Amino acid sequence: MKYHRNVFLTLVPILILLDQWSKWLIRSKLPLEPGKRRPKVEVIEDFFNIVHAKNPGAAWGLFGDAEYRMAFFTVVTLLAFVLILGYFRQLTVHDRLLAVSLSSVFAGAAGNFIDRLMFREVTDFLQFYLPRDSTVGAFLIDKFNTSYWPAFNVADICINVGVGLFIWHVLFIEGKRPSDLAEAAAEAVPAEA
Secondary structure, three states: OHHHHHHHHHHHHHHHHHHHHHHHHHHHHOOOOOOOOEEEEEEEEOOEEEEEEEEEEOOOHHHOOOOOOOHHHHHHHHHHHHHHHHHHOOEEEEEHHHHHHHHHHHHHHHHHHHHHHHOOOOOEEHHHHHHHHHHHHHHHHHHHOOEEEOOOOHHHHHHHHHHHHHHHHHHHHHHOOOOOHHHHHHHHHOOOO
């Protein structure tokens, strides 16, 4: 489908460029210095900071210390690319939201993959948290030993938005649209004169 191809060829490069530009900006404006605390800029007091964080692992730092992590992430990412492109090729004219969803996930995976290939870790910089003395902050510290959500980046947002759109499609659109087979059959029946 031309629409799907155009979405992919437009959205993926834009999102990858936005992700890589934002990470470059963080690395250049908030450089990490050995032996010093992670640099941060408080944007919204007691809620949101811009930080410079390095994540050698996956979400929440999973697999960060594993010696096989580069091979693991390379295989998983390449497999994800193949699955996304394979699914993309099967989209029908009704699957416009899925085209955006898959393009977003692909771009996010590619953005973090570029970081891993170039730096062997991912640059994260968006940090949300709650103050320690708030009720919810105290609860989070008690249950999870922190009131900070792990720092993330534009690529992570792309992946989450893409997955959210995919779930939305499955739950609210997939079963409510006319069957593609029924439409094709209806179009094949010649109109009566």
